[in-house]
Amino acid sequence: MGREHAGPEDVGPEVVVREPAGRSYPGRSYPGREHAAARPSWRCSGCGAPWPCQPAKLALLSEYGTDRLGLLLYLATRMIDAAGELPTSVNVVERFLAWARRK
Numbered sequence: 001m002g003r004e005h006a007g008p009e010d011v012g013p014e015v016v017v018r019e020p021a022g023r024s025y026p027g028r029s030y031p032g033r034e035h036a037a038a039r040p041s042w043r044c045s046g047c048g049a050p051w052p053c054q055p056a057k058l059a060l061l062s063e064y065g066t067d068r069l070g071l072l073l074y075l076a077t078r079m080i081d082a083a084g085e086l087p088t089s090v091n092v093v094e095r096f097l098a099w100a101r102r103k
């Protein structure tokens with residue numbers, strides 16, 4: 001009758017989650033801010049090129065650094081917005097995502 005052991009159950013080693021050092025998030029000020037998408041044309045409000053223009057791409061790459069997944073998620077969000085506003089002849093996957101894929 002009764003239990004022989006009333007102690008706490010075995011607990012595995014604690015999992016430590018670290019924040020990556022130097023990580024930053026877009027939305028405030030970043031170098032390519034003037035190269036923003038004008039909607040619904042999806043042309044750059046800074047240089048008039050189809051967005052994301054080259055300066056915007058460079059700014060995004062430096063903004064996200066090694067966080068390629070974060071960059072792709074951001075671009076996918078923009079792509080979904082754009083897909084509803086651009087002509088169907090525009091290949092939005094190619095335009096928004098292809099350049100950012102890991103090589």
Ligand SMILES: [Zn+2]
Pocket residue numbers: 034035036044045046047048049053054055056
């Ligand atoms: Zn631009």
